Amino acid sequence: MEKGEKKFLKEYDISKFERPSVTVDLVIFTVIDNELKVLLIKRGMPPFEGYWALPGGFIRIDESLREAARRELKEETGINPDEFYLEQLYTFGEPKRDPRTRVITVAHYALVDSKKIKPHVTGMEEIKAVQWHHAHDLPEKLAFDHKDIINYAITRLKYKLEYTAVGLELLSEFFTLTDLQKLYEEILNEKLDKRNFRKKIFSMDIIEATKQFKKGGHRPALLYKFKKAKPSISTFKKTKFEQH
């Protein structure tokens, strides 16, 4: 009874509630020169003027969270949908995280192949307000709670890497096993044993050899590519944190 009434009032008041703003923020990862990078934008106005911030924006009233994230991602990198990996990360909603007004942000993270990024994003970065920063060496001046968000994204990425083919989204179509190992080492921030790494990757059954070789250096390295069918995530464990 009393509970019913409370419920009723609550619903009745829908329009009266002071509403927070809702944004989508993006942690966009790529790998450039074997370094894990995050895209950041220098803020040109207060609050946090001159600080670096994650790309993001308001959710439009008729688009889903994922659509909003895809739109943002497309705007910032020029990359087409289905050429990146995108996953919801966590929702950050401390009342004071934005000093202006109440903003709740649904953070996402994305993995993109640096070769597919629109030139205007990668070129002449020094003078631009949009820059790739080393994920393991972030600038001091990060706006809002974006440092937390980035670190959370890195944690998630490391975790996913262990039992998922997710890392492959960061590489180009053809790559050597050494490329792949370097990628893992960079993200996990630790050295891996060559033999064991290869065994693990092969056991995952996510890549296949081509007949091409990467010349240069010394002994040419066999090039691999992802299996056509996006790696079918098969085991019990693996399915656990698939995005909704």
Add this chain to the structure above:
Amino acid sequence: MEKGEKKFLKEYDISKFERPSVTVDLVIFTVIDNELKVLLIKRGMPPFEGYWALPGGFIRIDESLREAARRELKEETGINPDEFYLEQLYTFGEPKRDPRTRVITVAHYALVDSKKIKPHVTGMEEIKAVQWHHAHDLPEKLAFDHKDIINYAITRLKYKLEYTAVGLELLSEFFTLTDLQKLYEEILNEKLDKRNFRKKIFSMDIIEATKQFKKGGHRPALLYKFKKAKPSISTFKKTKFEQH
């Protein structure tokens, strides 16, 4: 340049954006008679009148997401903070998930000891609009996208159970190993080998024996309790998905 302007406009327009409502929904788990239960509320008005829905409510403008979830949880179960486990699950924001208006919900899940639930929530459930439902046998008539949310929560719970002490929040202070195994079997929905189960639990180092026994039945069973210090989650893997 052009990017800067776009950004500027975006921020300038903050107040003009049509804002979605933001709610917190709760998947509250408990175990009653060795069955995993979820708390649901029968809706007394459209939309989905007569359907079952998760408890939830709007986020107040000055409280964090977690605070909102705690408040909701306290309202529904009467349980005090730090007597339950609470974790953000996922944010659901399809534009049409609520037919009335745009509502984004930050779903959480909670684990509570059924013995600590306020009597008014457990008593005389048949005639009440608040009921515990078997998590593995949900009612057909679930409102909104709440079936998805519940299933996602079950998936997360199963996953967490495998490498975390999270299940212990569902038990009372003292319990036997058989109680604990029954709990795991109910949540995971599978039979477990007694010997292996015990080895795994002991290796986690999360419980300790008392000197008490649970009499009744046949051979008395040794009672255990959680280690004083909440299980310090220690290994690499284990820290990965800790709540923010």
Add this chain to the structure above:
DNA sequence: ACAAAAGTGTTCCTAATACACCCATGA
């Protein structure tokens, strides 16, 4: 003494780890 649940030992097998070695190329 026997049924029923509590509690323990041990084998088997897979998979991660830790090594050491061979191979193909460019300079």
Add this chain to the structure above:
DNA sequence: TCATGGGTGTATTAGGAACACTTTTGT
């Protein structure tokens, strides 16, 4: 030919899975 990175073999170990047995109580 030798330095360099590409590529493979294998022994050891840790942990999960499968299974059989002993112990302690109530009746």
